[in-house]
Amino acid sequence: GMRLAGVAGARAALERLWRSVSELGGWSLPGLELGLVHAWAAALTQLLSPYQLNPLGFNPLRELLQAQVDFEALQRASPVRLFVSATNVETGKIKVFSAQELSLDAVLASACLPNLFPAQEIGGQYYWDGGFMGNPAIF
Numbered sequence: 001g002m003r004l005a006g007v008a009g010a011r012a013a014l015e016r017l018w019r020s021v022s023e024l025g026g027w028s029l030p031g032l033e034l035g036l037v038h039a040w041a042a043a044l045t046q047l048l049s050p051y052q053l054n055p056l057g058f059n060p061l062r063e064l065l066q067a068q069v070d071f072e073a074l075q076r077a078s079p080v081r082l083f084v085s086a087t088n089v090e091t092g093k094i095k096v097f098s099a100q101e102l103s104l105d106a107v108l109a110s111a112c113l114p115n116l117f118p119a120q121e122i123g124g125q126y127y128w129d130g131g132f133m134g135n136p137a138i139f
Helices: 002-024 036-047 060-068 071-077 104-110
Strands: 083-088 094-098 120-122 125-129
Touching: 002 060, 060 104, 083 104, 104 120, 104 125
Parallel strands: none
Antiparallel strands: 083 094, 083 125, 120 125
16 A cells, blocks of 8 residues: 555555454354353353364454455565564564565464464464564564
8 A cells, every 4th residue: 555655545455454354353143242152152262272163274364464465565665664573382472573574474473362363383483462472562
């Protein structure tokens, strides 16, 4: 957005992205949000790991980001300094990905809630949500 059409293009691209994300959340049934099904589903996330609940690693965000974001263009010439962080599962340390390292997997790792999704593998290391161990630094 920003690279091709400036601030207005960035704003339009973000709006498209967030509208697509909001449409992903639209698969609940009316009236069940606070019912027994919801309580049962919430309890399952406490009893079973995401590896048991989601053995195939289904992540609707992956497909959405593939369609909406040109990661190669961001790596080549991002007009803004962009950083994304993820928590290394083994060490607990934050990994900060610069724009040049930015990839679909890095963004998915940054958004990976450990009780809902399997850890995201990047370069033989496994990562979770960047805010899992603390808020990321602001550069």
